[in-house]
Amino acid sequence: MQRVTRREFLKVAAATGLGAAGAQAGERLAWAAPPRRGGTLVFATSALPASIEPHLEGADIWQKRKPLVYENLVWIDYALQPQPQLAEAWERKSDTVYVFKVREGVKFHNGKTLDAEDVKYSYERVMDPKTGSGGRGDLVMIKRIDVLDRYTLRFVLSGPSAPFLINLGGKYNGVIPKGSAPTGRELLQRAVGTGPFSVESFQPNQRLVLKRHDQYWQPGVPYLDGITFIAVPDESSIVAGLRTNQIHMADFANTLYYFQVRSVGHLDVIRAPSIRWVVLDLAGDMAPTSHPDVRRAIELALDRQVILQTAGSGLGERLGVLPPAMKGWALAPSRLPNQAPNPDEARALLRRALPGGAGSLTIRTIVGFPELGASLQVIVDQLRAVGLGVRVETVDIGVWIKDFLARRSPPTMNVWGGFVDPDQAFYRHYHTPPDGMDFRRWNNREADRLLDEGRVTLDRASRQKIYAQFQVLMAQDPISIPLYAPDLVYALQKTVKGFRPHPTGFYYGVRYVSLTG
Amino acid sequence: MLVTLLGIAVLVFLLVRLIPGTVVEELLGQGALVTPETLRSLREFFGLDQPLAVQFAHWIARVARGDLGESWRSTRPVLALLASSLPVSAELAVLAIAVALAVGIPVGVLSAARPRSALDGVVRVGSTLALSVPAFWQGTIFILLFSLYLHWMPPLQWVPLGRHPLANLALMALPALTLGTASGAMVARMTRSSMLEALGQDYVRTARAKGVGALRVLGRHALRNALIPVVTVVGVQMGYLLGGIVVVEDVFSLPGAGRLLLDALFQRDYPVVQGTILVLAALFMLVNLGADVLYAVLDPRIRYG
Numbered sequence: 163m164q165r166v167t168r169r170e171f172l173k174v175a176a177a178t179g180l181g182a183a184g185a186q187a188g189e190r191l192a193w194a195a196p197p198r199r200g201g202t203l204v205f206a207t208s209a210l211p212a213s214i215e216p217h218l219e220g221a222d223i224w225q226k227r228k229p230l231v232y233e234n235l236v237w238i239d240y241a242l243q244p245q246p247q248l249a250e251a252w253e254r255k256s257d258t259v260y261v262f263k264v265r266e267g268v269k270f271h272n273g274k275t276l277d278a279e280d281v282k283y284s285y286e287r288v289m290d291p292k293t294g295s296g297g298r299g300d301l302v303m304i305k306r307i308d309v310l311d312r313y314t315l316r317f318v319l320s321g322p323s324a325p326f327l328i329n330l331g332g333k334y335n336g337v338i339p340k341g342s343a344p345t346g347r348e349l350l351q352r353a354v355g356t357g358p359f360s361v362e363s364f365q366p367n368q369r370l371v372l373k374r375h376d377q378y379w380q381p382g383v384p385y386l387d388g389i390t391f392i393a394v395p396d397e398s399s400i401v402a403g404l405r406t407n408q409i410h411m412a413d414f415a416n417t418l419y420y421f422q423v424r425s426v427g428h429l430d431v432i433r434a435p436s437i438r439w440v441v442l443d444l445a446g447d448m449a450p451t452s453h454p455d456v457r458r459a460i461e462l463a464l465d466r467q468v469i470l471q472t473a474g475s476g477l478g479e480r481l482g483v484l485p486p487a488m489k490g491w492a493l494a495p496s497r498l499p500n501q502a503p504n505p506d507e508a509r510a511l512l513r514r515a516l517p518g519g520a521g522s523l524t525i526r527t528i529v530g531f532p533e534l535g536a537s538l539q540v541i542v543d544q545l546r547a548v549g550l551g552v553r554v555e556t557v558d559i560g561v562w563i564k565d566f567l568a569r570r571s572p573p574t575m576n577v578w579g580g581f582v583d584p585d586q587a588f589y590r591h592y593h594t595p596p597d598g599m600d601f602r603r604w605n606n607r608e609a610d611r612l613l614d615e616g617r618v619t620l621d622r623a624s625r626q627k628i629y630a631q632f633q634v635l636m637a638q639d640p641i642s643i644p645l646y647a648p649d650l651v652y653a654l655q656k657t658v659k660g661f662r663p664h665p666t667g668f669y670y671g672v673r674y675v676s677l678t679g
Numbered sequence: 680m681l682v683t684l685l686g687i688a689v690l691v692f693l694l695v696r697l698i699p700g701t702v703v704e705e706l707l708g709q710g711a712l713v714t715p716e717t718l719r720s721l722r723e724f725f726g727l728d729q730p731l732a733v734q735f736a737h738w739i740a741r742v743a744r745g746d747l748g749e750s751w752r753s754t755r756p757v758l759a760l761l762a763s764s765l766p767v768s769a770e771l772a773v774l775a776i777a778v779a780l781a782v783g784i785p786v787g788v789l790s791a792a793r794p795r796s797a798l799d800g801v802v803r804v805g806s807t808l809a810l811s812v813p814a815f816w817q818g819t820i821f822i823l824l825f826s827l828y829l830h831w832m833p834p835l836q837w838v839p840l841g842r843h844p845l846a847n848l849a850l851m852a853l854p855a856l857t858l859g860t861a862s863g864a865m866v867a868r869m870t871r872s873s874m875l876e877a878l879g880q881d882y883v884r885t886a887r888a889k890g891v892g893a894l895r896v897l898g899r900h901a902l903r904n905a906l907i908p909v910v911t912v913v914g915v916q917m918g919y920l921l922g923g924i925v926v927v928e929d930v931f932s933l934p935g936a937g938r939l940l941l942d943a944l945f946q947r948d949y950p951v952v953q954g955t956i957l958v959l960a961a962l963f964m965l966v967n968l969g970a971d972v973l974y975a976v977l978d979p980r981i982r983y984g
């Protein structure tokens with residue numbers, strides 16, 4: 163199956179009866195044939211979360227599914243733009259004041275009617291340090307939230323903030339009824355949201371059953387009676403389940419299964435660009451990568467296309483800095499320095515930086531992330547070819563997270579994504595403390611300056627220039643070396659219609675799925 | 680037994696805390712804005728700011744009252760989690776043992792009845808192979824072969840035995856076969872070896888001399904004595920099965936105690952890890968006690984106390 167660009171997908175979607183399912187508000191689905199209502203979609207992945215807390219559970223495996231249950235004032239559409247969701251409209255009164263009109267007539271899953279107090283409660287809960295939400299950093303620009311009337315809210319910011327609207331639709335948020343989570347334990351196993359589906363039952367790590375929210379505010383949707391998410395740890399069993407029609411749809415963590423499922427005749431297979439990157443993170447305060455010339459040498463030693471072909475089986479995009487799916491922000495590799503492999507220059511830089519002779523470094527990888535181990539094997543070979551020895555250290559994810567959050571990780575393989583704005587991708591990760599975390603200890607003042615400027619510059623064209631400069635800076639002094647963006651890979655029975663992959667990998671597109679036959 | 684369990688409790692309490700990383704890091708994930716205040720707040724929430732001795736004292740006091748605590752990730756009582764997952768693992772273990780005995784004993788007896796024959800050779804080589812094959816590989820191969828060529832695979836969604844026995848047994852067939860293969864091989868080898876020894880005894884020679892038929896000699900005279908060491912092997916095999924259960928439940932997506940333990944380990948959910956290992960250890964000890972009692976039933980010469 164050909165890799166699908168956004169343009170091609172829309173053409174095929176129109177031919178098979180799908181429409182341009184874009185923003186929820188203001189757009190209607192255009193179907194060649196009306197979608198069939200009813201049925202329960204069985205959707206398999208290799209894991210499910212241990213809890214479904216809207217503001218605390220940070221695992222991607224929950225975040226992907228959260229848009230089906232919880233909603234925000236805005237949602238981020240396929241063009242990565244904020245669109246109305248629980249907010250019907252908003253007005254920017256000044257650079258620091260936004261007034262939102264909350265949609266009337268929206269019902270929570272428990273029947274309560276949504277109002278502005280619920281919205282204020284929900285965002286303030288994420289902002290409260292005592293809650294312990296990982297999304298607090300995305301809302302630090304909010305000074306206060308005022309309820310003006312039952313359906314009107316005013317957000318006052320501490321300063322101009324370009325990502326403010328995007329961050330309101332961020333993955334750690336989710337509007338819940340006022341007072342519904344006083345201790346933090348109430349919504350670990352149950353959900354009360356406004357989304358198109360409510361949670362019927364949840365078995366941690368194993369099964370999540372959703373049923374249609376009959377009072378959903380958007381008329382006519384969803385089409386399904388329900389969705390049953392099941393966790394099947396061994397993805398070869400997922401392939402077998404698809405083959406034997408036990409599973410309607412699957413999202414593969416390991417893209418290699420694409421080659422197995424594409425040979426199964428009764429399946430549709432979708433590959434789509436993702437906002438996700440496999441990265442080699444270096445350590446700015448650990449020898450030898452504390453030396454900028456060594457970092458540059460590593461970048462020049464690597465052939466990222468080979469890494470993609472070998473470790474990623476060619477299923478993705480070779481990266482400069484930002485994933486190409488971040489349209490409007492990502493600079494093409496041709497516009498960045500140090501992108502073409504140059505082993506001779508790498509050796510010269512190493513001789514200058516390490517006059518004592520051959521250097522070596524430790525690079526960490528994580529158990530359970532095969533793409534990282536595979537990429538690292540290629541990296542080890544390429545670095546050895548320029549005279550840099552590598553010791554591979556494999557650790558458990560708990561160990562990795564602990565050291566990473568404590569800012570003491572050695573050079574490491576990494577894979578993450580889900581950001582839709584360059585501020586989300588860069589600020590927290592690369593800005594020095596206290597405003598950011600600078601997990602890799604880059605300590606780059608020019609980077610800080612650009613990130614601070616990008617955060618408060620509201621004009622999009624000006625922001626694009628700032629983040630273009632940042633990407634050039636990162637390519638010149640690579641504290642992180644983005645390698646490739648792995649494609650999203652989905653397999654569906656031909657009876658599943660209407661699915662559209664979102665670049666973040668979140669299941670916005672499942673809202674409009676229907677089952678035929 | 681209580682002293683042993685206490686020792687296991689101390690060991691598992693300490694060992695799980697030796698693994699770097701806690702539930703706090705698992706919850707926050709990579710990339711969260713982590714202030715010292717947030718970390719402190721979450722560590723207090725889980726009691727991780729307390730000294731180890733205090734944490735242990737709190738936990739063991741609850742265990743003494745029959746309360747294994749609650750999962751840190753799901754807040755469900757550990758006992759409730761075990762109540763739903765242990766029956767799955769127990770059923771898998773029982774079926775695996777049943778497969779092992781149903782295949783291993785007859786094969787061992789036949790092999791012993793025809794020593795140094797082609798059949799004996801096949802059994803000996805086959806049992807060595809069966810012992811060598813890793814369970815995860817065998818399970819995956821079964822799934823592949825059945826789904827590819829027979830267009831069938833066990834249901835991926837759990838069906839309790841009480842709700843739909845046939846569907847449940849269909850679901851458990853391949854996992855039980857996978858888990859029972861190595862045990863069956865061990866049982867076959869032990870049965871063969873014991874039978875050969877029994878068949879060489881004077882009482883068997885006497886029975887044959889008196890005109891007792893071959894089948895009766897095998898089944899009534901030799902087998903009963905040959906089964907005594909087999910009972911011991913089966914008891915020991917329970918330990919192997921406990922380890923194999925984790926792998927097989929993962930491959931076949933069964934919601935058993937093995938998978939519960941594995942998930943809890945990755946998530947650093949200490950109450951679930953500690954409670955599950957304690958309960959599994961207690962069960963293992965009970966099973967071996969049962970094997971010892973059965974030993975005495977089978978062999979009147981054995982008396983305890």
